[in-house]
Amino acid sequence: MGKYAEFTAFRQKLNKKILEQGNLEIKRFFALDGQVYQPGVLDGKTKELLGLSASLVLRCDDCISYHIIQAREAGASRAEIFETFGIALLVGGSIVIPHLRRAVDFLEELEHPGPG
Amino acid sequence: MGKYAEFTAFRQKLNKKILEQGNLEIKRFFALDGQVYQPGVLDGKTKELLGLSASLVLRCDDCISYHIIQAREAGASRAEIFETFGIALLVGGSIVIPHLRRAVDFLEELEHPGPG
Amino acid sequence: MGKYAEFTAFRQKLNKKILEQGNLEIKRFFALDGQVYQPGVLDGKTKELLGLSASLVLRCDDCISYHIIQAREAGASRAEIFETFGIALLVGGSIVIPHLRRAVDFLEELEHPGPG
Amino acid sequence: MGKYAEFTAFRQKLNKKILEQGNLEIKRFFALDGQVYQPGVLDGKTKELLGLSASLVLRCDDCISYHIIQAREAGASRAEIFETFGIALLVGGSIVIPHLRRAVDFLEELEHPGPG
Amino acid sequence: MGKYAEFTAFRQKLNKKILEQGNLEIKRFFALDGQVYQPGVLDGKTKELLGLSASLVLRCDDCISYHIIQAREAGASRAEIFETFGIALLVGGSIVIPHLRRAVDFLEELEHPGPG
Amino acid sequence: MGKYAEFTAFRQKLNKKILEQGNLEIKRFFALDGQVYQPGVLDGKTKELLGLSASLVLRCDDCISYHIIQAREAGASRAEIFETFGIALLVGGSIVIPHLRRAVDFLEELEHPGPG
Secondary structure, rough: OHHHHHEEEHHHHHHHHHOOOOHHHHHHHHHHHHHOOOOOOHHHHHHHHHHHHHHHHOHHHHHHHHHEEEEEEOOHHHHHHHHHHHHHHHHHHHHHHHHHHHHHHHHHHHOOOOOO | OOHHHHHHHHHHHHHHHHHOOOOOHHEEEEEHHHHHHOOOOOOOOHHHHHHHHHHOOOOOOOOHHHHHHHHHOOOOOOOHHHHHHHHHHHOOOHHHHHHHHHHHHHHHHHHHHOOO | OHHHHHHHHHHHHHHHHHHHHHHHHHHHHHHHHHHHHOOOOOOOOHHHHHHHHHHOOOOOHHHHHHHHHHHOOOOOOOHHHHHHHHHHHHHOOOHHHHHHHHHHHHHHHHHOOOOO | OOOHHHHHHHHHHHHHHHHOOOOHHHHHHHHHHHOOOOOOOOOOOHHHHHHHHHHOOOOOHHHHHHHHOOOOOOOHHHHHHHHHHHHHHHHHHHHHHHHHHHHHHHHHHHHHHOOO | OHHHHHHHHHHHHHHHHHHHHHOHHHHHHHHHHHHOOOOOOOHHHHHHHHHHHHHHOOOOOHHHHHHHHHHOOOOOHHHHHHHHHHHHHHOOOHHHHHHHHHHHHHHHHOOOOOOO | OHHHHEEEEEHHHHHHHHOOOOOOOHHHHHHHHHHHHHHHHHOOOOOOOOHHHHHHHOHHHHHHHHHHHHHHOOOOOHHHHHHHHHHHHHEEEEEEEHHHHHHHHHHOOOOOOOOO
């Protein structure tokens, strides 16, 4: 199983377990976390890049992977994603680099999935 | 002197002092920090909002003020700035709120400058 | 005006401005941020101390002040607050100390308000 | 070897190596890190939840696992742990979610250990 | 009262109040925080610069001011402090810049104290 | 393949991919990130320890591994590295401990490489 499939499977399985517990505030937070990226005065692609920029400087690998998937689906080009990488790198500094390496590795698999 | 004028004056005075020291890497970093927000495949407004989103989740008041100024000059509307606030709030959590309050206070002064 | 009154006045004024903008996700986040500290299987005092511990290690002065107010109202003693400080100090390290100083300064004013 | 056993084995082996080096400040810090969670005016369970809340917002997986183990041993219920999760999620934002997923995965193994 | 005198006075007054509370772990942490910068295999100046580098990337203004005072007393030159600034800037990114500005402002006052 | 070889291979492969994309600001940042550790008024060993201290408190495992390699090559002793660990532990708190464990594990492999 490739990185993409593994990431998605674990994410879905555990999100389900978290929501099953029935904690109301956690459930509402998860719902809100979906709504905030819906197109508004800013389009969906821009919103995903904003989420990506925030995730990069906070150095959250899973969040980075997630927003790369979403940004690609919303039509972001490779060059647009790299310009977002560049801004996050300048804002967040060299500690962002290891996450950038894993982000590019993930992006490559997304673009050239193996035989699975 | 209002918040905007005070912020800009201190910023310019100390940037000058930092660059005068002649440390080469610091000078290059400052140059690079200007270049990365120049329009590319992403336009200038989007780049400023990406910088704003990153600054909000890292809770850097001066960086937030700076990118609000730049985003406004690049044509970002109040609603676009608030959608950026919303994403940063969800990503970064309630610790972003005090910075959001100061950001809105700064934005208000920018839009309705006092008699000076 | 003392630190407590100043903090509360700015907080209320800007929260009002933020909510007036009408961004739905921000409004929902603010509501959720109130609900999560309501008594549940954990009592209100414990929840406020959990919020205080999280705010201390994330070094958010306004959040610390807010949870000190709330914890005191929920019946937390000075010694309980200091044990929370101790845990946050060990978890977060010496960079927490400046925030601890401001927290104790705030706590002192809360306990011994000046003539106003 | 399950996640719990692997975590504990690596933790013990490397703690031993760190302490063997004989650096006095590191040894004292490790001792202090144990003392701060001893019952005081706050009971042991509350202290572990305070450590858990701090670890969640700082997004330290190993610290989260450790405090989940300790909180369970001190008598914390699943619902109490989830209310702590909820507060940390609101304070720390959506970047806490990947750590929450791993925390729930760890908690599940703790409650339903495999055949080993 | 200048920035330096104000910083030192507040620091001493509140440290005293914190230690008076008699929380044992907090007192031990404060003691340990002094010991770790004592000369060892690394000399005192290098240790202060290590503390400065860590404080800069964690963006703790009071910690930065403190280590600048200590590094100067241990014989660090302006150029050595600026090379430390350069490393912290690269590691921590542009969000370090506002703290760098305040650090240079503090350093200037330290070198050219006003009439008091 | 040991941890050291794996780390180095992934690092080189992905750095190459990142630079191939041709984003100018990212390329310049990478160049600057090399220059800042070159000997200046501070020698190379001290600069690597400053990078290590910053990486430890920011809890970046790959950055820690990299600066351990570089510090060893620049002649830093085990005791000097542990004193740097001690300072970072005090500044950054107990959340640094898991990274310290992995750092010591990495250091051990560096000093006693397996048969490969």
